[in-house]
Amino acid sequence: MSGQLNVVTGATGLLGSHIAEQLLAQGHRVRAITRPTSNTSELAKMGAELAPVGLHDPAGLRVAFAGTACVYHCAACVSDWSAWRDHQRDTIDATRNVLDACRAVGVGRVVHASSVLVYGHPRGERRLDETEPLGQHLRFWDYYPAAKIEAEKLVAGFGSGATIIRPTWLFGPRDQRAIPRLVKALRARGRGFFIGNGQQLLNMLHAADVARGAILAANSERARGEAYNLCSNGEITQKQMFDVLTNALGLPLVRRGVPYRFAYAVGLFSELVGFAIRLRRPPHLTRHGVAVIGRPPRFRAEKAFEHFGWRPEVGVEEGLRETIAWLLQQEAQAAPTS
Helix, strand or coil: CCCCEEEEECCCCHHHHHHHHHHHHCCCEEEEECCCCCCCHHHHHHCCEEECCCCCCHHHHHHHHCCCCEEEECCCCCCCCCCHHHHHHHHHHHHHHHHHHHHHHCCCCEEEECCHHHHECCCCCCCECCCCCCCECCCCCCHHHHHHHHHHHHHHCCHHHEEEEEECEEECCCCCCHHHHHHHHHHCCCCCCEECCCCCEECEEEHHHHHHHHHHHHCCHHHCCCEEEECCCCCEEHHHHHHHHHHHHCCCCCCCEECHHHHHHHHHHHHHHHHHCCCCCCCCCCHHHHHHHHCCCCECCHHHHHHHCCCCCCCHHHHHHHHHHHHHHHHHHHCCCC
């Protein structure tokens, strides 16, 4: 697909922006689908073509997708604290609109960004590959994985032209969610603590690695009609992650820990209170947040290794320091000048 036009939805987001960046570096044209209100300055600096088209504008999508070699669909409602209607609109309905527009103008290749969370909460300690059933033991308010499952069903209907990638916890420069939430908690007095004893390995992956996997999949004939986990085997412990973050931020080391079950119960209670008072932002602690940093990695990515040679390349500690440096730079630029 060298030199051909590629479209990226959700291009101002963490994964979408890294896909756009890598495609442009490889000499491809990139058309970035963005919200009219999004900050597109980074994409413009990269050299992407900007297309402020809503994902609920079928005619606009058909125009934006015309002549496209591949659509990388990364846009979705990425939140553990949004109403179902938001997930229905921004994940399920948006995916349907994207696929319909691809069919209408003859786009033959789609890479859809899903998540390992589509597996739900399988019991036992086995490592999960792509043959695992989806949606196991979903909990109430598990709207994000439920919506991603429905979106995957739509993508499966696109046939051999589509590939699904299921990344694990992503981080990196331009992360507006996970790492900033951790940083905010660490900066608040008394908020830093381990879930468990801090020795659990974390399944973290730099967004650049996932972007590279998405592009490899798009260019692999073997990946047509397939789904792939993109994850690590756990390179860093929870304690090591917090040590990197606190050192980079100039904060005291995290030394306290709370049992996983207790933290999970607190997360559930926080959600119940949040729903009762109609809290707009996520609570400081949620069940999803506890599970992400308190459970060991359980996913296998051998299929991606075998089918198109993908392996993580960015070290987690290196990537975390890079992410904090980017975050601090953003804060400095946003600070008022005297």
